[in-house]
Amino acid sequence: MNLTLYLTENCNLRCSYCTREKHAQDMSRETVEKAVELAFSRGKNAGICFFGGEPLLKKDLIYYALELADERSRQTGIPFLSKITTNGTLIDEEFASMAKRANMQIGFSFDGTMQDDCRRTKEGGATFDLMVDKARLLMEHGCDTVAMCVASPEACGKLFESVKLVHDLGFPQMIINPAYGDKVTWTDETFEVLRGQFDQIADYMMELYQKGDKFKVAPLHNKISELIKGINPSKYCHLGIRQLAVSWDGNLYPCTSFLDKPEWYLGSVYEGIDETRRLEMAKRCFTPSPCKDCDLSARCTNSCGCANILNTGSPDMIAPVQCEYERMVISLADRLGDEMYAMGDQRFIDFMGL
């Protein structure tokens, strides 16, 4: 099964839109051991995503977990996959080499030219130059890396140039998400700025496609490919079913936005999963009522309990900004898909990985 491990509640950055409180609470080696056991205890695959806080503050725990998982994988024959979501500032040669060897998927949180607007150290220091160096290090090592970019209302006017920078640094793909939660306020005006930036990004993707460049930007690229493949993004994260989040003290929750909320407690790595509660959750429908008869429902992240709880406090209620955002990107993606397809069906089919 897949687990997301909160290795620490601590972080060396203070991002303006981050909703997590920072504490000096770290996972123990014993909890890591129990979590690895749980990951291998059921299912045909075992997966661990290292998360936090900033997980690279606890590199020792990452290396320990990988060592344990590697051993269990060899003993059981169960394939193991590791991922990390990191702010990237603590990446070094040793980590990059290990990540390459372990085929670790790296989610590199980098806001491009918006970095210093929102992602500063806890002392208030800039991180842009450092992040460019770290990005180059990962690219040199050939690590499986995706740049994860958050667009905030304050800085989203630089989103397009950030996409170009990420491309020019050599990333094969990037993911853009709007900043959600109670630290940010989107207005009609700032959303129009975001819309304008996405227009330019769609044009840029078309320009790259015409040149044969395979750079991919989510959500535009995947809104196209998911429609063709019949994939419903709202089914990615059935809460608590496909994966569980493990807090620093070993408690289990459905996903990362639910940590420390007692009403969503699903057991612990020490006592096991509370299957009754998990089953109750599996039966719950998280599609917000306004979305149920919308034509875009199956293409939209309306059922993402994490985003919903961040925005509205309820896992089954969508916020206007998320609805607005999803409608915008789906509409742009379809325009882009039609333009790409008009250049030839076989080329399009290859690009979409069909």
Add this chain to the structure above:
Amino acid sequence: MKIDPKHNLKKPKYLIGVALAAAALAAGGFAIHEIKEEVMEQVDELLHTGGIVSAEPAFEAAEAVETTEENA
């Protein structure tokens, strides 16, 4: 900004195109531009009204239209 559910949206051309390309391949590999306009329209109609939301059933729908055409 508002919550604004959408209804009666038309499927994008690329979805129809990919479905037809797959059907064409299954039917012996004729070029996509040779597919008759009325076939395109029928598949488009199916995609639009028939609750088809992914390419997989659309492939079958496109093949079914082709077979009907041939039999006629």
